[in-house]
Amino acid sequence: MTAALGLFLTTLAAALALALFWPRRGLLARWRQTHQLADRVLIEDALKHIHARELRGTLATPESLAGKLGVSVRQALEMIERMEEGGLAHSTGRGLRLTPSGRKAALRVIRAHRLLERYLADELRMPLEEVHATADRREHVLTAEEVDELEAQLGYPQQDPHGDPIPTSSGALESLEATALTDWPVGRPARIVHLEDEPPEALAGIVSAGLVLDMQIEVRQVGKERLVVWDGEQERELAPVFASNVFVAGLSHPVQPPVRLSSLEPGEAGRILALRCEGLGRRRLLDLGLTPGTVVECAFPGPLGEPTAYRVRGALIALRKEQGDEIEIEPVSAARRE
Amino acid sequence: MATATSPAGGQILESAERLRRGLGISFRDQIVEAIYEDARAIATGAVRQARPAGPTWDAKLDRILTSRIWGIPIMLLGLAVVFWLTIVGANYPSQAIALVLFRIEGAAVALFDAIGAPWWLTGFLWHGVYRGLAWVISVMLPPMAIFFPLFTILENLGYLPRAAFNMDWLFKRVGAHGKQALTMSMGLGCNAAGVIACRVIDSPRERLIAVLTNNFVPCNGRFPTLILLGIVFIAAAFPPSLATFAAAGSVVAVVVVGVLITLVVSWILSRTALKGEASSFTLELPPYRRPNIGQILYTSLIDRTLFVLYRAVIMAAPAGGVIWLLSNVVVGGESLAGWVSGFLDPLGRSIGLDGVILLAYIIAIPANEIVVPTILMTYTGAGMMIEIDSLAELRALLVGEQGWTLLTAVCLMLFSLLHNPCSTTIWTIYKETGSAKWTTIGALMPLATAFIVCFAVAQGVRLLL
Missing domain, CATH: 1.10.10.10 (Winged helix-like DNA-binding domain superfamily/Winged helix DNA-binding domain)
Structure with missing residues (x-):
């Protein structure tokens, strides 16, 4: 009887010890x-x-x-x-x-972070002000190989969605030449090259003011409480504390209002200047032949007003208004069409 | 990843990196541009294109088929015509197939009796398994063999993308994709085929919405139930001259309710479980083409009809066996079917149905075609699935003996429209999504919807009357 109890207790103790100390699983x-x-x-x-x-x-x-x-x-x-x-x-x-090895380690994490942001924004279409926090959590668990694979899959992007350069696998980081919007002279045309992603509340403020990366702007007015910028179409206001998180670089020509594909009426045509989207959406548009330089003609709207059919390289492609807004064009008169 | 072991290799990697930096962000666009430029150069060199004087045929057709006034009515009319052809055209071949298959059953039973096989073996094999199989084939094959070729003709003509184009506005409002209109029309033929068709939607979120809600359009297999109820209950309330239109109208009304529920559920899904922005929508409207008969027959008969039928047959044979066992295994003086339906009766009554109907829906998970025969079998106490040809007899049984009312008919139509997908469709959802979680949601969410809607209708009407 006691022998059986002893055997039982020993087995129990052994099992407990195994559960505790088992290598990697314990x-x-x-x-x-x-x-x-x-x-x-x-x-x-x-x-x-x-x-x-x-x-x-x-x-x-x-x-x-x-x-x-x-x-x-x-x-x-x-x-x-x-x-x-x-x-x-x-x-x-x-x-x-x-130290040099400390810098290397820091750049490795920054690289993972910015590539993750690119992925979240482009492929998962996560709102810009949310990508930073998510990338902050995930950046630590990726191995160097996984980061390299992610970079290759994304097609070697050079900037994160806020405009920050992404370090290369060898640890090279381009420096960004940009001036905070609060230090930019009034009236000089500029292009937004970087939106600071920290703190996220500031970024959310910038996004809700309607400022996006690559936008052409001009500072109209600087005041203590607000800063007014002109994007060629309308004036946008934001608090100086938010504006200090917007970074711009000089523009060689005056600010021009962008013309969007969605503004064309049936029968009108335009030449594509740029696609203002990334990731899956951009690849789809390029695959359909909507490349910069292509002349696109608005064919007809749908019975409920949307989507609209466009003639592209002889094919008929329907796009929703959101896609049409992402395509910047210059109007082409009907006579000058190819 | 390549690792640089030799100094030369390291240099190459380094200069590759440097060059990549210098490319600028638009080099991908430039590659695509260059490919398109090459293609254009080759095409202009090799293809001579006559400039048409006026607007082309395609443009004229598009102007009508996508016009503000005619676009949507034409689409609905087209759908109605496809329906009508399917229902009317399938009637005769269905009866012919049933006649032949059931004659084989009779002959086989006679043979088994002659060689002295035990009654339960004959019953299980021939009145159970074989009868279930024969029933599904005769009810399912003809409508599918008509519906799918008609559908493929529309696809071949180039009309279907225009239908998606017309409907996209609605689907955009509920966070879904315009091509869901196509997968839904496909679902009218068969929900499993509709779920497979969701592959045409290229953004994953919208595709999942389309997969999960496809069940809300009634498939061919559910039409017999809807038509029967339409004739026995709805049409009876109209003068005989209008009866057929009233019956057809009630079926169309059920389909419209299904479309509305699809939109509502899509809207809820895209705001809860599948939250997200509507992603990229691009839809190519190909030129109109003369349909290719060989291709139509191949894709519609081999790819769709036989494929779906094969899956249904695999599911229906065991169901036939189960039905036979349920109605022939007697415990304590009552068949198993009687026991189970008695147990389910309170639940059934609360949603305007009864226990027998719920039992039929449980047995009919493999194939909805056998719902009505199973209900009739249990009501009459016959040992096998039966059909009642005479309308008067049917009315006498359902209304006179079993106390069905107009409310029972409406709730049954709604339940038939909304309840869980058949096992073939559930299996297809699993194949397409590869996820047990989404398959479970795809199966249980419609069931819950059916119970909620039927409960609300039944209790609401009882409260008012």
């Missing part, structure tokens, strides 16, 4: 994995922060790091210590700097 190993992941996420986010501060010219400090990551200053100091031990960063009199 509870202990699982706990350590989550812990390590959380740890790695913190370090990678810290590296990103130091990198961003280096680019801006104001170096990161333990306090800024603690604020950014939402940890105590003491925890931030511990992390800095660990990064210094690992040869990723070092403290200088003015703040934190990355």
